[in-house]
Amino acid sequence: EKQQVICAGCGVTIQTEDKNKLGYTPPQALERDVVICQRCFRLKHYNEVQDVKLNDDDFLKILNEVGSKDALVVKIVDIFDFHGSWLPGLHRFVSKNPVLLVGNKADVLPQSIKHPKLKQWMKETANEYGLKPIDVHLMSAEKGTGVIETADLIEKYRKGRDVYVVGCTNVGKSTFINRLIKEFGGDEEFLITTSNVPGTTLDMIDVPLDDGSSLYDTPGIVNHHQMAHLLSADELKVVTPRKEIKTKTYQLNEGQTLFFGGLARFDFVKGEPQSFTVHMSNELNVHRTKTEKADELYESHLGELLSPPFKDHAAGFPSLSGREYKIIDGKTDIVFSGLGWVTVHGQGTVVRASVPGGVQTGTRPSFY
Ligand code: GDP
Known part of the structure; x- marks a missing residue:
């Protein structure tokens, strides 16, 4: 019978079959004394967040978790694919939690596009979808423009609470989190850990904030109707x-x-x-x-x-x-x-x- 191996970093069950699923480890890494999954390995060695794709069931569990806490939700969308990167139903779970809506990839927009108009449209469209964001912001996680302002807004609205960053795959969530880590916590003592979503084998990246709260990066959610x-x-x-x-x-x-x-x-x-x-x-x-x-x-x-x-x-x-x-x-x-x-x-x-x-x-x- 096959023995179950647990990641020493985050506790997920190790598997060697599917690179895109949780707990993946290259087979040769199983020979080591201490086995950690590739995601934890990369976190530890490269300070790099690797995304794992979620299925719909996992998504609902994550949303339940987010909805059950008193927290600020930061929802990231790709402004170049606003509809495709929307997470329908999010508002039903996070009804009491404020949502900061952040449009990423602003760097690809032609200069002539008026940002206030775009933000107004994002707000109205969010309302049509049933979500009333506390604020709307634009940034480029890759270029770094607007990222500090995003961090300031997070600080302003979280009021000492935890923060959950949500978004579907490909919106630039990992790029954003990595930049936050670089800008605000690049030193050695800064430790990123993962924490499990109760009742699942899912883990979230837990970025400690200086007042003892956490910023959680939830794994990327696959949106089936995306062209991608x-x-x-x-x-x-x-x-x-x-x-x-x-x-x-x-x-x-x-x-x-x-x-x-x-x-x-x-x-x-x-x-x-x-x-x-x-x-x-x-x-x-x-x-x-x-x-x-x-x-x-x-x-x-x-x-x-x-x-x-x-x-x-x-x-x-x-x-x-x-x-x-x-x-x-x-x-x-x-x-x-x-x-x-x-x-x-x-x-x-x-x-x-x-x-x-x-x-x-x-x-x-x-x-x-
Ligand atoms: P995730 O799946 O949400 O974690 O998204 P990633 O952080 O992996 O980014 C998905 C893709 O979008 C990658 O190819 C990134 O290089 C790209 N990307 C992320 N942020 C930006 C941005 O601000 N501008 C542009 N142009 N591309 C970005």
Whole structure:
């Protein structure tokens, strides 16, 4: 019978099969006298938080834990994928706890975007989802801009209580926590430990604050409707903006279509000739064609001219399904969850936005 090995760092059961699951340890590390899981190993040696993916059940347990404590909740979203990185249902669990909503990756936004407008929209959208954040803030965990201000806001609102940082995978939670550790606790005496969520084998990173409270980093939560989950790591690199986005403007006539790689499609259905401004990763190829030829082009060139998805991944990729939008107000963004958005100027214009099944599209007033 197989013997159960427990991590000396956090107490999870050690396993050697799945790198992305809790308790993973490379098989050769089992030979050591003291066995610790890879996550604890990295924490100890690199001061680096490694994310482990949660399933839905685990997510509910984490939320229960967060909701049962008197604490400040810091919710991190990717402002480039606001809808895709939202955690639906969070507000039901944390009803009595204040939530500080932090939009990360502000560095990829074009300079011309007005931050106050974006923050106002984040607040309103959170309200629509049933969450009333105590404050809204923007930062770039990677570049470091706005991180100190985030820490100040945390200090202001936590009022001596513990802090839970929540967010789905890929929003930049680990980057943020690592930066906090670097900025505020880089010295040797500063110890990061993990603590278990009662009744589970999940562990949270426990960053001690100077008054004896803790900042807990909850493991990343997988959001199934995110575009990211349809993509391989290499494909994700293409669609994830790494630098400030250079917008691309297309002058189109009705009956023309733009393909964003092979991941999304934008049809100009009806309206006067006008310009459309694409806000997506600089590396994502935009292909213009006639709408009447678009289906055929997609059928025959997915994975080649229209990529990502890359060639080996194109067969069996979920097919595109579309939704029509009529622009009523002024400048409006058509949002492709996980990819970016297209700004439409003309009132009365009708467009159609298509994405793989399960991924969302939507509209919002533009931030210019
Ligand atoms: P987690 O899964 O929420 O812990 O996210 P990570 O911290 O692992 O970050 C996910 C990806 O987003 C990584 O490729 C990061 O380099 C990137 N990232 C994190 N923060 C930022 C940011 O402020 N700006 C940009 N452009 N990328 C970021």
